[in-house]
Amino acid sequence: MSRPRRERASGWGNTAFGMALIAPSLIGVVAFLLAPVVLVLGLSLFDWRLLARPEFIGLANYQDAFGDPTVGHSLLVTVLYVVISVPGTTVLSLLFALLVNRQLPGMHLARALLIIPWMATPVALGLVWSWIFDPARGSINVALDLIGIDGPAWLSDPRLALPSVAAVHIWQFAGYNMLFFLAGLQNVPLSLREASALDGASSVRHFFSITLPLLRPTMLFVLITNVIGSFQAFDTIFVMTEGGPGNSTEVITYLIYHKAFRSFDFGYAATLSVILFVIILLVTLVQFSYFERRANYEMH
Amino acid sequence: MRTSRSTTPMVIACYAVLLVGSALAVFPYLLVILTAFKGPGQLFSTLPWEPGVPPSVDAFDRLFAAGFGRYLANTVMVTVAITVIQLVCSVMAAYAFARIRFPGREALFWVYLSTLMVPPVVTMIPLYLIMQRLGLIDSWAALILPTALGSPYAIFLLRQFFRSIPVELEDAARIDGAGRFRVLLSIVLPLSRPILITVATLAVVGSWNSLLWPLIITSSQNKRVLSVGIALFKGEIGVDYNALMAGSLVALLPLLIVFVFCQRFIVRSVAVTGLR
Numbered sequence: 001m002s003r004p005r006r007e008r009a010s011g012w013g014n015t016a017f018g019m020a021l022i023a024p025s026l027i028g029v030v031a032f033l034l035a036p037v038v039l040v041l042g043l044s045l046f047d048w049r050l051l052a053r054p055e056f057i058g059l060a061n062y063q064d065a066f067g068d069p070t071v072g073h074s075l076l077v078t079v080l081y082v083v084i085s086v087p088g089t090t091v092l093s094l095l096f097a098l099l100v101n102r103q104l105p106g107m108h109l110a111r112a113l114l115i116i117p118w119m120a121t122p123v124a125l126g127l128v129w130s131w132i133f134d135p136a137r138g139s140i141n142v143a144l145d146l147i148g149i150d151g152p153a154w155l156s157d158p159r160l161a162l163p164s165v166a167a168v169h170i171w172q173f174a175g176y177n178m179l180f181f182l183a184g185l186q187n188v189p190l191s192l193r194e195a196s197a198l199d200g201a202s203s204v205r206h207f208f209s210i211t212l213p214l215l216r217p218t219m220l221f222v223l224i225t226n227v228i229g230s231f232q233a234f235d236t237i238f239v240m241t242e243g244g245p246g247n248s249t250e251v252i253t254y255l256i257y258h259k260a261f262r263s264f265d266f267g268y269a270a271t272l273s274v275i276l277f278v279i280i281l282l283v284t285l286v287q288f289s290y291f292e293r294r295a296n297y298e299m300h
Numbered sequence: 301m302r303t304s305r306s307t308t309p310m311v312i313a314c315y316a317v318l319l320v321g322s323a324l325a326v327f328p329y330l331l332v333i334l335t336a337f338k339g340p341g342q343l344f345s346t347l348p349w350e351p352g353v354p355p356s357v358d359a360f361d362r363l364f365a366a367g368f369g370r371y372l373a374n375t376v377m378v379t380v381a382i383t384v385i386q387l388v389c390s391v392m393a394a395y396a397f398a399r400i401r402f403p404g405r406e407a408l409f410w411v412y413l414s415t416l417m418v419p420p421v422v423t424m425i426p427l428y429l430i431m432q433r434l435g436l437i438d439s440w441a442a443l444i445l446p447t448a449l450g451s452p453y454a455i456f457l458l459r460q461f462f463r464s465i466p467v468e469l470e471d472a473a474r475i476d477g478a479g480r481f482r483v484l485l486s487i488v489l490p491l492s493r494p495i496l497i498t499v500a501t502l503a504v505v506g507s508w509n510s511l512l513w514p515l516i517i518t519s520s521q522n523k524r525v526l527s528v529g530i531a532l533f534k535g536e537i538g539v540d541y542n543a544l545m546a547g548s549l550v551a552l553l554p555l556l557i558v559f560v561f562c563q564r565f566i567v568r569s570v571a572v573t574g575l576r
Contacts, residue, residue, distance in 0.1 A: 014400050017480060021396035022408070024389040028449025032427060033415040039426035096321060099314045106315075112563055113322040116329070119555045121509045123527045124548035127534070128328045131335065131348075131541050139331060139348040175325060179567060203310075232419050235511045239531055253421050260425050261516050273422045280419060 043270035050264035061271035071272065073247060074255040075279075077162060081251055082230040084166035089226055090219070092174040097181030098207075111182075114175030122172070126239030129168045130155065133240075158248040161241050165249055168236050173229075177222050184218030185211075220291045224284055231280050252276050332552060335545035336360070343542055359542035363550070366537060367521060371529035372550060375508060378440075378525060382448045383503040389450035390499065394458030395484055399470070409459075412452040420512065428516055442517045443525075447507060454499045461495040462488060497565045501558060508555060526551050 044061055048054040065071050100111050117125075132139045133154040141151030154164045188211060212219075234253040237243065243250035243258070252272065260269035331348060336359055338352030346352060396402075397409050427446060428437075436442040469491075470483050478486070489496070511527045518524060524532075530547050537543060559566075 015402040018396040018400040018402040018405065021392040021400070025393040025412075025450030025452075025455060026408075028389070028446075029412060029415055029452065031430070032446040032449070033418060033423060033452075034411075036423035036426035036430070037418055039429070040422055043426060043429070092321075095317065099318050102311075102314060104311065104314065107318075110318045110322050111567075114318075114325050115563075115566070116556070116559060117325050119505055119559050120328075121527060121530075121548075121551040121555065123509075123511050123530045124332075124551040125328070127530060127544045127548050128332055130534075131545065132328065132331065134541070137344065137348065137541075139327075142348055171324065171328075174321075228419065232421050234421075235509075235527075235531075238511070239534070256421060256425075257512070257516075260428075266425055266429065270425050273425060277419060277422045281417070284417075 040270045040274060043267055044274045046267045048265075048267035048270070050266075054267070057267075061268050062275075064268065065271050065275060070247070070250075070255065071252075071275075074250045074252050077247075077249060078231060078233075078251045078253075080162055081166050081169075081233055081249075082227060084163055085169040085230045085233075086223065086226045088166070088170040089173045089177055090222055092170060093177035093222065094181050094215075096174060096178040097185060098211075100178065101182060101185045111175075111178070114178060116175070117172045118176035120172065122235035123239050125168065125172060126236040129164075129171075129236070130240050133164055155241055156245050158245050161245060161249050165233075165237055165240055168240070169230065169233065173226065177226065180218050180222050181215065184215045188214050216291060216294070220287065224287055227283055227287070228280055231276065231283075329552065329556070332545050332549050335541055336549045338542055340540075340542060359540075359546035362537075362540070362543045363546045366533075366543075367524075368526075368529060368547060368550065370522065371524050371526045374523060375526040378443055378514075379504055379507045381444050382507040383500055385444070385448040386451055386454065386503050387496070387500055389448070390454040390458055391484075391489070391496075393450050394455045395462055395488065397455065397459045398462035399467070400480075412455060415452050416456075424512065424516065427513075431517060437517065438519050438523060440523065443514060443523065446513065447503075447510075451503070454502065457499055458492070458495060461492055465491055494565055494568060497562055498568065501562045501566060504558060505555060508551075 045056060045058060046054045047057045047060075096114055100107050100114070135141055135151065135153040135156070138151075138154075140154070144151040152160055154160050232253050233251050234257065237249050237251060237254055238257075241249040243254045253276070256269050256272045256276070259265050259272065327349075334349065334351055335343070337355040337357065338346065339356035339358050342352035342356065393412075397405060397412075431437055431439075431442045434442075436445075465488060470487055473483050473487050474480075509527060511531060514525045514528050515531065518528070530544075530551055533544060533547055
């Protein structure tokens with residue numbers, strides 16, 4: 001009694017059963033994901049404040065946002081955060097993956113230790129790193145003091161606060177992203193992998209001419225997920241600097257939170273989140289097409 | 301033998317880099333433990349990485365006097381509720397998407413997948429206004445509902461796994477007279493243990509760590525969760541690093557325990573998603 005079909009045939013009973021199984025998640029997807037996306041677009045066209053009556057104002061919020069130096073500055077801060085944290089995370093995770101991938105004793109332990117930070121509660125992490133960065137008693141400056149260096153005030157110096165906060169992002173996600181590169185390296189054919197036993201110069205060349213191109217799909221995945229994540233950075237910044245000192249770490253998510261839930265200017269905050277959404281989509285698209293073009297170019 | 305001669309320094313360099321990397325990954329955890337068990341005086345009389353002798357639980361006394369026990373209980377409750385409900389809803393949907401044929405199924409699945417692109421920040425404001433309209437601000441329902449009714453990502457992972465189970469196994473049980481629900485419970489789920497653990501772990505980590513939504517949707521102290529408690533702690537008790545680290549330890553430790561038990565499932569799930 002072998003059945004050629006892989007799945008149960010359609011029929012009223014099946015449709016009803018299928019819909020019943022899907023119903024709870026469909027309610028969730030529609031009410032809490034799709035409806036909010038539509039609503040946020042609508043909201044951005046309104047002057048919508050806490051107690052006042054909502055008023056339709058067309059694209060005025062967008063005009064305001066494009067002329068608002070606070071928004072421009074916070075987008076700049078966000079881009080800087082992304083530009084520091086994403087390459088840092090990617091390079092480090094790739095390096096870890098290449099090392100852990102070697103068949104040496106102790107590599108399982110190293111892999112496990114390196115991914116621990118990924119799970120850490122970001123808020124708790126923020127506090128821990130505030131303590132590590134503490135100018136007087138923090139681990140970094142105490143250690144620097146031991147070798148005679150007067151360490152800076154990491155989080156209260158406007159020039160150092162953003163790199164410090166971005167460093168925490170790298171610390172948290174380098175190990176986790178290593179796992180993706182490890183999975184990608186498993187796809188590199190064994191015959192090509194054996195060449196990694198070559199000496200220094202040729203193994204470096206081997207890496208750039210053979211291994212790295214083969215890792216391109218993984219690279220695309222890691223870059224895209226990290227860029228999307230970094231554009232939404234909030235938790236650690238909320239705890240470590242609250243956007244300060246001044247507004248040197250005021251990333252766009254923090255500004256949106258502030259406009260919506262401190263100033264209760266929902267319409268304007270919705271506009272900013274739409275702008276953020278569009279930026280994330282565009283950056284993702286650009287990454288996709290760049291990688292695609294590179295792939296085509298190399299095939300010819 | 302040019303390979304063996306030149307690989308020895310490479311092996312040493314490899315271990316050196318990984319040793320530094322692992323030490324950096326673990327150090328903040330050690331620091332949390334060391335600081336949490338120091339008395340207020342010991343914070344200033346010892347180096348940050350030295351243990352306080354004798355150890356003191358003073359910081360934990362202050363922590364729980366400030367209502368931290370309640371936050372911890374709330375977080376456990378919310379996390380368990382979200383994880384259990386999300387797992388049930390996701391399994392149901394994923395099984396339908398994998399095995400039950402009905403019109404519009406593929407289109408619906410693509411709609412689910414497309415929601416993965418929506419950043420939570422974007423839905424946060426309308427979601428808040430929806431909850432306000434429903435009169436659910438500062439309620440348990442508002443805290444739990446948005447993530448409980450199934451996660452598209454979990455549904456995606458589960459569907460992929462369900463499709464890899466040979467359909468003949470299910471057919472055999474059906475011929476023996478088992479209902480479709482029985483087949484799901486007694487054939488499919490036992491075979492899906494690894495992916496179920498992965499999905500559950502992701503749900504636990506997600507809801508345990510979540511800050512922004514609980515921060516905006518709850519206001520009363522009896523509904524405050526751990527992440528919000530910690531975030532607001534600095535403002536409420538000041539820069540008391542003993543107590544702050546004790547609070548961080550309470551937040552970090554349970555996930556560390558989850559990690560120790562579920563590490564290989566997490567690694568495997570990454571291999572599954574990363575290869576695509």
